[in-house]
Amino acid sequence: MEIASVWRGTSRASRFDALATTNLKVDVAIVGGGITGCTLALQLVEQGKSVCLLEAHEIGYGSTGGSTGNLYGTVSGGLAAIQNKWGEDVLRGVVQARTTAVNDIERRANVLGVDFGWRRCPQYLYPLSADARETISKEHEASLLAGLPARMEDELPVQWAQGPALVIENQAQIHPLRYVRALALQAQRQGCLVHERSAVIEVDHGKRQVCTANGTVTADHIVLATHSPIGFHSTQAGMVVHREYGIAVCLGKGSCPPGIFWGRGDKSLSVRSLEVDGNQYVLIIGEDQKMGQHDAKACLGELEAKARETFDIDQVAYRWSAQNFQSPDKLPYIGQDISGNYIATGFGTDGLVYGTLAGSLIADEILGRTNSASHLFRASRVAPIKAAKGIAEEVGTMVKSLVKDYLTERQEVEVSKLQPGTGALVEIDGTSVAAYRDADGAIHAVSSVCTHLGCKVHWNSVETSWDCPCHGSRFAIDGSVLEGPAIKALDRKYAVEP
Ligand SMILES: Cc1cc2nc3c(=O)[nH]c(=O)nc-3n(C[C@H](O)[C@H](O)[C@H](O)COP(=O)(O)OP(=O)(O)OC[C@H]3O[C@@H](n4cnc5c(N)ncnc54)[C@H](O)[C@@H]3O)c2cc1C
Ligand code: FES
Secondary structure (H helix, E strand, C coil): CCCECHHHHCCCCCCCCCCCCCCEEEEEEEECCCHHHHHHHHHHHHCCCCEEEECCCCCCCCHHHHCCCEECCCCCCCHHHHHHHHCHHHHHHHHHHHHHHHHHHHHHHHHHCCCCCCEEEEEEEEECCCCHHHHHHHHHHHHHHCCCCEEEECCCCCCCCCCCEEEEEEEEECCHHHHHHHHHHHHHHCCCEEECCCCCCEEECCCCEEECCCCEEEEEEEEECCCCCCCCCHHHHCCEEEEEEEEEEECCCCCCCCCEEEEECCCCEEEEEEEECCEEEEEEECCCEECCCCCHHHHHHHHHHHHHHHCCCCCEEEEEEEEEEECCCCCCEEEECCCCCEEEECECCCHHHHHHHHHHHHHHHHHCCCCCCHHHHEHHHCCCCCCCCCHHHHHHHHHHHHCHHHHHHCCCECHHHCCCCEEEEEEECCEEEEEEECCCCCEEEEECECCCCCCECEEECCCCEEECCCCCCEECCCCCEEECCCCCCCCCCCCCCC
């Protein structure tokens, strides 16, 4: 089963050279070419800063290129939850900052002149079960309090969903991958050094340096726009990591009008239409799944079955999945952390907007400009970890205890029982090994111990990868890093006879 997002399938290949220069010196080094890194890079070069943007894979490779492309002032976890936790002033501040970020994307859309599917549309929150009605009614109240153009409607403009629904007018949608690649290209035109296939493998805080396999960049400011900060970071202790699955199906025009459709109930569902290069798709994104603690194939199968109940589907055109990181106190961490580096993380599933906002907030911090929203998302609010215990030890212990049952209950299988195209943890000479048998019967075996903080990895049957349940690192079958926070590959020290 091929796994690629509809965005990747409808975008041209991205072509920026890998970093090949040693000892580069710039004002700002940005690690990570998602919406956060690309937005920030463009803002900084526009203000005359020298900038180097380093991306491990290709621009938009991370969650930006696996998102749904919805832009909205509210948040998917609910504004009522922010109001309860932080009060009305913070609620209004967050929604105002998010609305400004959506407007910033619109302004960019007009300037860049690239077709990345910008459109304004309404957002609908509808119940999937009777008990979700109260939640939706509370969201209506919180949305009005936050200043959003919200109202309740009994009917929706589609046959496959019923009201009463919360409707918020004037939200928006984009093609997120074309958008970030246009940002990166524009930044490069204005002098930013943009390098793909340039994974940062070391960050030296003291020397203010980031290193790739081919070169080193020294900078006055280092920004870890890597979704979760790479390496060990105190924010990782309380962060919940989820993987979400999405499909895009070809359906006739009219089956889903422009709009952000969010179903809420025991499970949640997100639906939108997309018109790209003359083709019509409906995108359906399912429930959050705890990272490395679910059966990927089963989740995707369940989502397809749910979609078939709702729509008359001939063929699924695209299947994909992507990651989100949710902070424990419902707001992201954006800005300078206690080490002096800048981070932007904990966006939940709202990070196209939060990432855009993070680009502006961090640019303002670096340029010495005040931003009235920066206090809402301070990265330094995360409790500093006590000096007596190392960050690695503390973060590792806290998260391992969160997933303890899962980690201890897993059984290893015998290598001879491994079927072609499958992977599992196997025991070889008393050591747990992550083994994958390819279609020709050959075994690819790597260490099962995540190089970030030592949790055991889990087989992802859909993406053919080893995923870590603790902080979301993902590794290819040869052990190389697909997604951080790990920066070091899994050891490849096992030669196993098929
Ligand atoms: C299924 C799904 C749907 C979503 N839909 C929406 C939506 O509709 N609207 C919305 O607002 N949000 C949505 N989100 C959330 C949103 O996609 C993310 O929060 C956002 O894209 C994060 O952007 P980012 O730039 O911070 O991180 P990313 O897009 O993940 O970019 C980080 C980049 O850093 C790179 N990187 C990592 N490590 C290194 C390294 N060592 N060296 C160099 N580069 C490195 C990665 O390769 C990656 O490209 C969704 C999330 C999911 C999972
Ligand atoms: S131990 Fe942290 S990602 Fe694996």
